[in-house]
Amino acid sequence: MALVFKQTKQLEAKIDNYLDMVVNGGLHFKQGIGYYLNGQMEDLERCMRDLDSLESDADRMRRDIEALLYLKTLIPESRGDVLGLLEASDRVLNTTAETLAQFSVELPMIIPEVKDSYMALTDASVAALEAMVSAVRAYFRDISRVRDHIAKVHFYEHEADQIADRLKREVFRSDARLSEKLHMRYFALHIEKISDEAEDVSDRLSIATIKRHE
Amino acid sequence: MIWFFLTSGLFLGWSLGANDAANVFGTAVGTRMVKFKTAALVTCLFVALGAVISGAGATHTLGKLGAVNALAGSFTVALAAGVTVAWMTRIGLPVSTSQAIVGAIVGWNLFTSSPTEMTTLTTIVATWILCPVLAAVLAFLMLKFTRLFLYRMRVHLLRQDAYNRFGLIVVGAFGAYSLGANNIANVMGVFVQASPFQDITPFTGLTFSGTQVLFLLGAVAIGVGVVTYSKKVMLTVGGDILQLTPVAALIVVLSHSIVLFLFASKGLETWLAGHGLPTIPLVPVSSSQAAIGAVIGIGLARGGKGLNFRVLGRIASGWVTTPLAAGALAFVTSLFVQNVFEMEVVRPATSAVRWNVEAPSAVDQGLPAIVWAPNLVSQVQEAVVQPAMSTESRGIE
Numbered sequence: 001m002a003l004v005f006k007q008t009k010q011l012e013a014k015i016d017n018y019l020d021m022v023v024n025g026g027l028h029f030k031q032g033i034g035y036y037l038n039g040q041m042e043d044l045e046r047c048m049r050d051l052d053s054l055e056s057d058a059d060r061m062r063r064d065i066e067a068l069l070y071l072k073t074l075i076p077e078s079r080g081d082v083l084g085l086l087e088a089s090d091r092v093l094n095t096t097a098e099t100l101a102q103f104s105v106e107l108p109m110i111i112p113e114v115k116d117s118y119m120a121l122t123d124a125s126v127a128a129l130e131a132m133v134s135a136v137r138a139y140f141r142d143i144s145r146v147r148d149h150i151a152k153v154h155f156y157e158h159e160a161d162q163i164a165d166r167l168k169r170e171v172f173r174s175d176a177r178l179s180e181k182l183h184m185r186y187f188a189l190h191i192e193k194i195s196d197e198a199e200d201v202s203d204r205l206s207i208a209t210i211k212r213h214e
Numbered sequence: 215m216i217w218f219f220l221t222s223g224l225f226l227g228w229s230l231g232a233n234d235a236a237n238v239f240g241t242a243v244g245t246r247m248v249k250f251k252t253a254a255l256v257t258c259l260f261v262a263l264g265a266v267i268s269g270a271g272a273t274h275t276l277g278k279l280g281a282v283n284a285l286a287g288s289f290t291v292a293l294a295a296g297v298t299v300a301w302m303t304r305i306g307l308p309v310s311t312s313q314a315i316v317g318a319i320v321g322w323n324l325f326t327s328s329p330t331e332m333t334t335l336t337t338i339v340a341t342w343i344l345c346p347v348l349a350a351v352l353a354f355l356m357l358k359f360t361r362l363f364l365y366r367m368r369v370h371l372l373r374q375d376a377y378n379r380f381g382l383i384v385v386g387a388f389g390a391y392s393l394g395a396n397n398i399a400n401v402m403g404v405f406v407q408a409s410p411f412q413d414i415t416p417f418t419g420l421t422f423s424g425t426q427v428l429f430l431l432g433a434v435a436i437g438v439g440v441v442t443y444s445k446k447v448m449l450t451v452g453g454d455i456l457q458l459t460p461v462a463a464l465i466v467v468l469s470h471s472i473v474l475f476l477f478a479s480k481g482l483e484t485w486l487a488g489h490g491l492p493t494i495p496l497v498p499v500s501s502s503q504a505a506i507g508a509v510i511g512i513g514l515a516r517g518g519k520g521l522n523f524r525v526l527g528r529i530a531s532g533w534v535t536t537p538l539a540a541g542a543l544a545f546v547t548s549l550f551v552q553n554v555f556e557m558e559v560v561r562p563a564t565s566a567v568r569w570n571v572e573a574p575s576a577v578d579q580g581l582p583a584i585v586w587a588p589n590l591v592s593q594v595q596e597a598v599v600q601p602a603m604s605t606e607s608r609g610i611e
Binding site: 005009012139143144 | 245246247365368370371372373375376459460
């Protein structure tokens with residue numbers, strides 16, 4: 001039985017570390033977008049490499065957690081929900097890494113008038129990601145707080161939608177070439193996607209929480 | 215020959231193990247919180263302890279219902295109950311061994327024209343209602359309390375899972391002990407009066423009575439039933455009636471175990487009597503009914519949603535048919551054993567006669583004073599007592 005409790009503690013630590021990685025991924029993403037908008041390309045490249053490595057580590061950690069949950073037949077009743085949550089969180093982290101890599105590869109032309117909007121959109125999307133991670137942590141430790149964090153995810157996702165909408169309107173009313181406008185819209189969509197995916201995780205979480213209440 | 219007669223009791227023990235172990239660990243195994251092997255091992259060990267240490271109380275009550283006093287009679291009664299339980303188990307229904315044995319004893323009473331002690335029968339039947347109700351109430355209250363506790367204590371999901379597994383094994387052990395203490399009466403109760411075993415002393419200071427050895431044998435049979443056939447019923451209890459969370463599974467086992475313990479504990483009875491409180495009858499209650507009652511309590515605490523009333527209906531119908539089927543089978547089997555095999559299923563003219571020391575006037579007048587000894591007597595035919603006899607009890611057969 002002591003072995004079971006030891007394994008449980010190890011697994012708790014792994015899940016916490018994994019969620020830390022997701023939060024750090026969001027912070028790296030925010031930092032990277034800031035560097036790009038300020039034209040600090042070397043810093044962007046470094047940030048992108050860090051994020052890539054973080055994403056690979058998180059993938060390994062997630063697989064470890066999944067294997068342990070299955071091999072030790074832990075939380076049989078909530079296992080499906082937990083695995084779903086971890087995989088959905090991983091998709092959010094993947095999106096941050098892919099989007100930052102696309103900035104590095106495609107070097108979109110961002111007109112000065114919308115730079116602040118891009119940063120605000122990034123802030124809102126990363127805030128949604130952070131609230132999502134807090135909600136997932138609460139699901140494990142303090143189920144009464146899940147609802148509060150989910151409300152924050154919805155709030156930031158809505159804010160990201162509004163900012164993206166404003167940004168796209170501004171872009172298409174500017175004097176830039178159509179190809180540049182489409183490119184800027186494409187990147188706005190990608191940044192916005194992070195908050196959408198965070199919201200998907202929170203939707204899964206709502207259902208999982210109801211099941212735990214039974 | 216004695217060993218042959220005991221086989222029906224052992225068969226009944228096997229049936230009880232196959233069926234009633236599901237009530238102790240069914241929810242735990244059904245929710246995959248405890249491995250079947252662990253469940254089987256703990257059940258075997260603690261059923262044996264419960265049977266040997268605390269099995270006497272409920273057995274005494276069953277003995278009062280009908281004094282099956284011939285070995286062939288005991289064989290017939292246990293066989294009828296065992297076949298009924300095995301058949302119900304085979305079709306996957308959690309059936310009550312208590313109801314089967316009570317039905318079989320009453321069937322034997324009817325065949326042999328032995329009187330059925332109505333007070334005892336009423337008490338037993340009343341527990342058939344009280345037992346699931348009590349389990350449901352306990353489960354309902356415990357689930358509400360546990361939810362509040364977990365909500366406030368903020369235990370990590372994984373740690374809660376580990377505590378729950380540990381709890382399921384500990385409470386399961388308690389449940390198995392209570393099952394052994396309460397239900398060994400069903401398996402071996404009818405053989406107590408015809409027990410072939412003597413007291414044994416394996417170590418100095420530790421003596422097992424013949425009855426305890428008999429109970430141990432019954433517990434071994436229960437263990438064989440657990441290992442060989444209980445998995446199917448465990449999965450029925452665990453998942454068919456209501457999808458249970460692991461916490462709810464723990465509460466079901468705990469409620470079931472408490473109820474069984476209440477109806478088997480001589481210590482509790484003595485304590486209640488000592489404090490002038492009403493005592494709980496020591497009756498072999500239905501472990502299946504306790505488990506199903508607890509599952510219903512959980513369902514009600516969740517607002518009544520998710521209860522599978524079709525499966526509940528099938529189980530309830532089993533509760534009605536079990537005693538009737540066992541009674542009819544005992545009657546027919548007794549007829550068969552007596553008339554085809556020409557074996558004595560009842561000792562016809564047994565009486566116990568003693569001087570009525572509390573009414574010396576009767577002795578003084580040279581009149582016979584006849585006192586019923588319920589564990590020995592089915593009917594008194596005639597007893598003539600000489601005034602010169604000792605005032606000690608003396609059985610005349």
